[in-house]
Amino acid sequence: MRAYLVVFRMRLLMELQYRGAMIGGILCQMFFGLVLTALYRALYAGHPQSVPIEHVVSYVWLQQAFFRMLLATDPDLLDKIRSGNIAYDMCRPVNMYWFYYARIAAQKLMGSLMRGVPMLMVAALLPKGWGLTLPDSPLGLLAAILSLVPGFFCMCALENVTMGFTMRTLDPRGIQSMLNLLMMTFSGNILPLTLFPDSWQRVITLLPYAQLLDAPIRLYTGEYAVTEAFHIIPVQALWAGLLIMLGTGIWKANRKRMIVQGG
Numbered sequence: 001m002r003a004y005l006v007v008f009r010m011r012l013l014m015e016l017q018y019r020g021a022m023i024g025g026i027l028c029q030m031f032f033g034l035v036l037t038a039l040y041r042a043l044y045a046g047h048p049q050s051v052p053i054e055h056v057v058s059y060v061w062l063q064q065a066f067f068r069m070l071l072a073t074d075p076d077l078l079d080k081i082r083s084g085n086i087a088y089d090m091c092r093p094v095n096m097y098w099f100y101y102a103r104i105a106a107q108k109l110m111g112s113l114m115r116g117v118p119m120l121m122v123a124a125l126l127p128k129g130w131g132l133t134l135p136d137s138p139l140g141l142l143a144a145i146l147s148l149v150p151g152f153f154c155m156c157a158l159e160n161v162t163m164g165f166t167m168r169t170l171d172p173r174g175i176q177s178m179l180n181l182l183m184m185t186f187s188g189n190i191l192p193l194t195l196f197p198d199s200w201q202r203v204i205t206l207l208p209y210a211q212l213l214d215a216p217i218r219l220y221t222g223e224y225a226v227t228e229a230f231h232i233i234p235v236q237a238l239w240a241g242l243l244i245m246l247g248t249g250i251w252k253a254n255r256k257r258m259i260v261q262g263g
Contacts, residue, residue, distance in 0.1 A: 061123040068115050187214055
């Protein structure tokens, strides 16, 4: 356990070095946040929806703030898979799955804090209808934060599932593009899930992708009552456990049949 904590801490410190990328990411996500907000305001001007525009705008800003958490990947691992240098990691006296789980968790966490916190502070200062609104109650904020924890574990587990498939194909572009499209669509990043038809939502909200950010954001905006956190968080924890089991199974199978090419 200590080895994984050391890996986690070292990766956190490494992420602190990329301040230029942080500033660029903040400006990029702020731009997309403003564009999406303008589009939804135009939509509401012609066709008002049942969900208040303030909730949709808050949904957009929270999705943009945690975009790095959603799609961050480990480029070092991808290079090692392509070059065959992952064979050296297989000689480490640690579990490879948890070694890289600690790395990606630190990368997603620090990247999101460095970009998300400044973004949300700026978004909260924007005029009403354009910026982030505060939750209806402190309990709603607390429930959203608690729900974000198992959602974060789901994100890291999904990333390791993607890497497990990449070890079989050696080229991450196909499987990663497909899984990232599913994640962005059904996590609410492209279109807030609150705007999908109710019949669709009954299915989509049960998928693992909805547990990543959609569930915490709905608790924040009040779309979900605070009391619903008592069954939302167990569902998130269940999906996190299932995805971790799937990932460890794939990595274990890959280790038994891996063929490393190179010198």
